[in-house]
Amino acid sequence: MSARLIILGAGSALPTRNNFPTSQILELREKQFMIDCGEGTQIRMRQMGLKINRLGHIFISHLHGDHCFGLIGLISSFGMLNRTADLYVHGPAGIAALFEPQLRFFCEGMPFKVIFEEFDAKKHAVIYEDRSVEVTTIPLKHRVPCSGFLFREKPGERHIIRDMIDFYQVPIAQLNLIKKGADFVTSEGNVIPNEALTTPSDKTISYAYCSDTAYSEKIIPLINGVDMLYHEATFAESEKSRAKTTMHSTAAQAATIALKANVSRLILGHFSARYSNQQILLNEAKAVFENAILAEDMMVFDI
């Protein structure tokens, strides 16, 4: 299956002429997942003419304004547009208490429920799961509890090798188990390993979102080998000490993580407003990891 990543905002704390604060939409297995929701998220969606009727879950990385101030406006507009499907907002502990009072006041009588699901940003855990997709938290290193998200397609069934099934005369009733990976035991008691009967399931897609975070090698095993990594790159190397103080990353640090985690592609984002031209960030990243690209508001990436 293919997937799409839609960048709604690639900026950081202060918006600029070109960059709204952080928000993106991941389209995966016919579903839409929103990641962070900075101020103006719904405006960018409108500007792009995006239909988001398959959005059921929003994931908020941390409780800094540039990652969540767009929530109330987005939800409020859903109400005006007569959305009926419940909306789940996953966020660090405390998010419900912060937003529920305003929701009660501004969104009273909406035809759908907003359900906050809080997670522990310090733990690596599955926080969402359906038949085809799984989302796990990636504990990050920031000034407040902050978590990235790993979106991973669940593996589909293995593909049966028809000739081998016929050869071993596998009963039809057992095929489903074999597609799921079971070995086959013949009537003579011989074990035929699954690998002899099937080929692997289709490759699954994985996408990791890591923002905001200081350079942290702890995340490397959690995101190892993903198809696409979005990693914050707030600063250039010249601001490395500022990156450390504010617990952000430089572009080269983001690229180092991408390299060490052996990811296929790196998207840089969350740019400081000081870079009206972000080419320096790209250059510094590419010196470490070639397959890097700059996020831009309203850009769409195929994964």
Next chain:
Amino acid sequence: MSARLIILGAGSALPTRNNFPTSQILELREKQFMIDCGEGTQIRMRQMGLKINRLGHIFISHLHGDHCFGLIGLISSFGMLNRTADLYVHGPAGIAALFEPQLRFFCEGMPFKVIFEEFDAKKHAVIYEDRSVEVTTIPLKHRVPCSGFLFREKPGERHIIRDMIDFYQVPIAQLNLIKKGADFVTSEGNVIPNEALTTPSDKTISYAYCSDTAYSEKIIPLINGVDMLYHEATFAESEKSRAKTTMHSTAAQAATIALKANVSRLILGHFSARYSNQQILLNEAKAVFENAILAEDMMVFDI
């Protein structure tokens, strides 16, 4: 003196490709006043490259999201930019309770105070006053307590007619009183009326903001003769019954108010998202009141 009105958002509840929700800045007597602060207000300011270091007071008409969801982001950014001057937010009763908890959480440790000053939206009263400017509420007719705002320059001093002052030998000590409108009594006891000694002070500028509101003739005496009236024009005449139900105005109704209140110029705004082209609103308004114009995001009007 001259004044400028800067439109940051001319849209209504749902943002569109071109229109952010409502916000504007009035520049008057070296000061900046913000009126309403919908989502994305700070983004529009950045896109325009606006400097707003003379902004001390924000006036919120009512507690619907498209008029106040930008507050928290704007204030939060002021904090990051190390603003030190206190910021006053004037709004209907209830505004402090709605925003203070988020401010405490997201804007902790900011180098300035945010002071909420609540007003009774049903009363016509002065809510702000300094040496040169006065702001009064204009009770509007909407689904929730809602108030427009009348900004008026205070009259300056009258201009002395030098020849007459010499002729009557007015002592210098009395000149200040005479500039303020006092008559002069000669040593023989003759009263020289002020009008014989002075010419009127310079014309003062007045601006009235009326959004959101159903058609309401009650506001006419309150805005009579203003230099510029911003009146909401959410709908065209074809949606007149919807305007009534939702307590909004049609463009023709806005124009009727402008005509009856004898204002100099009418700016239409707060357009429903259904009008991708707002020419019909302008045409319907102009049929009633010729000196009407459509607000557009990032437009600047001299008053």
